[in-house]
Amino acid sequence: MAKDLNPVELSRTLQRGLRPVEDGRATEAARKALAGALGVRPAAVSLRTGAASRDKLFTVERPTPGLTDVLHRLRDGSDG
Known part of the structure; x- marks a missing residue:
C-alpha cells in the first residue's frame, strides 16, 4: 500500500475527512x-x-522500519 502512495491524493482525502462532521x-x-x-x-x-x-x-x-520514509514523503508531497 505505502509504495503506491500518492501524497497529493492522500492530503485531499485527509482534508475532506477533517471537515466537521458529527459523531x-x-x-x-x-x-x-x-x-x-x-x-x-x-x-x-x-x-x-x-x-x-x-x-x-x-x-x-x-x-515498521520504512515508516519514517513514508511520513517524509507525505510531509513533502513527493511520491518517492
Whole structure:
C-alpha cells in the first residue's frame, strides 16, 4: 500500500475527512486513510490529541522500519 502512495491524493482525502462532521466520523475517516497510506492496520493507528479540533495527532503502534520514509514523503508531497 505505502509504495503506491500518492501524497497529493492522500492530503485531499485527509482534508475532506477533517471537515466537521458529527459523531467523530471525520476523525475515523482520517485515521483509516492515514493507516492505508502508511501501510499499517487501522487498529495500529489511534488518535492521541485533537478529538474536537481540526488539528489531529495520531500514534502508530509498532511502526515498521520504512515508516519514517513514508511520513517524509507525505510531509513533502513527493511520491518517492
